[in-house]
Amino acid sequence: MTSKTELSNRDHENMDAFLGHVLEAYKTDQITKERAVGSLAHVMTALEKGNYDEARSWFQQGRKHLADAH
Secondary structure: OOOOOOOOHHHHHHHHHHHHHHHHHHHOOOOOHHHHHHHHHHHHHHHHOOOHHHHHHHHHHHHHHHHHOO
């Protein structure tokens, strides 16, 4: 079992999907460069501060978070 302060294999799969979605959304002009950078920075900061629940939320619901920003 993975601890709350460790990313599981599923977390890594979700992270990969989130990163791909951000890049694809920027590439197809669905989001601005600033929104892409801000979203990635938000997740990186959450991880750096040990807020794994926030990072997991973005990995799992990243498309919704990005859509909510419009």
